[in-house]
Amino acid sequence: MHLPADDILRDTGYVAGSAQPSVLVIACGALAREILALIAVNGWSHVRLTCLPAILHNHPNKITQAVEDAVQTHARDGLEIFVAYADCGTGGDLAKACARMGVKMIAGPHCYAFFDGLTAFAARDEVTSFYLTDFLARQFDAFVWQPLGLDRHPQLLDMYFGNYEKLVYLAQSEDAALTAQAQAAAARLGLAFERRFTGYGDLSRALEAAI
Incomplete structure (x- = not known):
């Protein structure tokens, strides 16, 4: 890694x-x-x-x-x-x-909950959303793609993510490069993309x- x-x-x-x-x-x-x-x-x-x-x-x-x-x-x-x-x-x-x-x-x-705010996160009830933070957007391959074996077995993608509808990027910073990385991760997972600035x-x- x-x-x-x-x-x-x-x-x-x-x-x-x-x-x-x-x-x-x-x-x-x-x-x-x-x-x-x-x-x-x-x-x-x-x-x-x-x-x-x-x-x-x-x-x-x-x-x-x-x-x-x-x-x-x-x-x-x-x-x-x-x-x-x-x-x-x-x-x-x-x-x-x-x-x-x-x-x-x-x-x-x-x-994810404390970045978004506990009350707001609970109210959204986004059970079909997959989340990234700044750290996970930066380390998507090392902490998501590779540990799940998707680099070696891409056929597992639907098994892991078939029930998700969108990737929500909870952004701690205003960083265009990180946003692009998160959006690319959503595309790789076949999910819709939403960016939500949380600080x-x-x-x-x-x-x-x-x-």
């Missing part, structure tokens, strides 16, 4: 922040770019960010243990910890683990409340 240089950091674990932080954000690597932008624009010099491998996005059964391990590793640092994950397919296990460890996390089922949505509000 080939990843651009800036995403190799996120996929292997990335740490950033001040020399004397008071808050540690443990995040999904797929959110690194957005969280770093929020740290910079808000001047949160007291915040340290550490990211778990973004590929856990494809293995939700491994997320809870990875977060628990990260919290335990950093507990000795004496920082207030916030977990920048929603449920993300853990079936409530991550929320239970965070409650047990006494740390807060992002509300909602997944990143950072509830991610921004969750971080502001936590730190």
Whole structure:
């Protein structure tokens, strides 16, 4: 799997922040770019960010243990910890683990919901939509096409996506190149395309409340 240089950091674990932080954000690597932008624009010099491998996005059964391990590793640092994950397919296990460890996390089922806004996302009830974020538009081959085996077995396309009607690109940024990549992904999947600019949505509000 080939990843651009800036995403190799996120996929292997990335740490950033001040020399004397008071808050540690443990995040999904797929959110690194957005969280770093929020740290910079808000001047949160007291915040340290550490990211778990973004590929856990494809293995939700491994997320809870990875977060628990990260919290335990950093507990000795004496920082207030916030977990920048929603449920993300853990079936409530991550929320239970965070409650047990006494740390807060992002509300909602997944990143699509908190980028779009939890209330708005639930009201849309788009059961036949497939979603991309900026990260997934950028990493469509590495996180969607290849893991599903569509590069090797294109005949599986209808089995995976036959019940979808459109691809919704939840855009965090105004980036024409990323929009073109998302639109190309929709064409490859044989789906209608919709771009919806969300900015950072509830991610921004969750971080502001936590730190």
